[in-house]
Amino acid sequence: MSLTLLAQGLLAAPEGEEEGFVAPTVEHSFFFDRIGDGTVIASVKAMVLLILGVIILCAFFLAASRKAAMKPGKLQFAGESLYGFIRNGIAIEILGKHGKAWAGFLATLFLFIFIQNIWGIVPVAQLPVTSHFAIPVLLALVVWVLYMYVGIRKHGFFGFFKMMCYIPGIPPAMHILLIPIEFLSNIVLRPFTLAVRLFANMFAGHMLITIAGFGAIYLWTSGGVTNFLLGILPAVGGIGLVFFELLICGLQAYVFTLLAAIYLESSLADEH
């Protein structure tokens, strides 16, 4: 009996074709807005959040570094901890002696991605800017251009491609197979996976929270005590997902920065 009720609740009122649960679509607030006559423009909300995030980031670090003292205050300590985390944990650990030179870029990259991810779980905002594919693509392109430029400057054009595609010390016939694979994985797929990883994680997380929210609201507004009680499940699950997203936001920003550092290191490395 109760199982049937549960199933009915979960299947969201099968009677009444038009009245059933309407899942949120990909278009609900993603990618583009439509103005009056159906013209497609960039999502206004995402662009506002993007600019706002950059302003917050700049303001925070300007404030944190303004009155730099030997004995740091709270704000300065927070700023230096964030910067030091990337500088020591990623830049110096992976890039070694080049680490200090790249620490600024990597810390900026990390904090920019982190703050644009965090918009997804900030109440009212609730839209991760990085779930718009253009933003991760731009970031991945910046990393790609940088590590190509750095590698070509250090090893020369042919030296760099030889280092990227040619594995020494294997039977000569294997090069027919391995050079295209190495080229594909090191030059083509690296920026692609970098962009897709960030985009897909934030996008999927945002859709999960949205579906949980839609489900809870649908059950609560469809009337009946059972539906109301069942609506608690997605609501609680949605809150849990928000905390899970907090973890994912930090993790994806960290992974992106780490991979950027590893790619830069592979370009800066001496020839093997």
Place this chain on the structure above:
Amino acid sequence: MAAEYLAELTGNIGTVGYGLAAIGPGIGVGIVWASYISSTARQPESAGLTRTYAFLGFAVSEALALLGFVVPFILT
């Protein structure tokens, strides 16, 4: 004799496809972290040393599941 349907399924077969696409990366990511945990348990001082490779392996195996995730957007 007309076929009798016990239940009707609606929706997109692509969801099943994504489920299949997620099996391999799921196992792969699990192996990566399991190895990282066991290596850290055996030799705690190597944790910082192997973390980079753990994240690298995690990112590379996860990429396949993410490719499966974005394929519908590319194909439509």
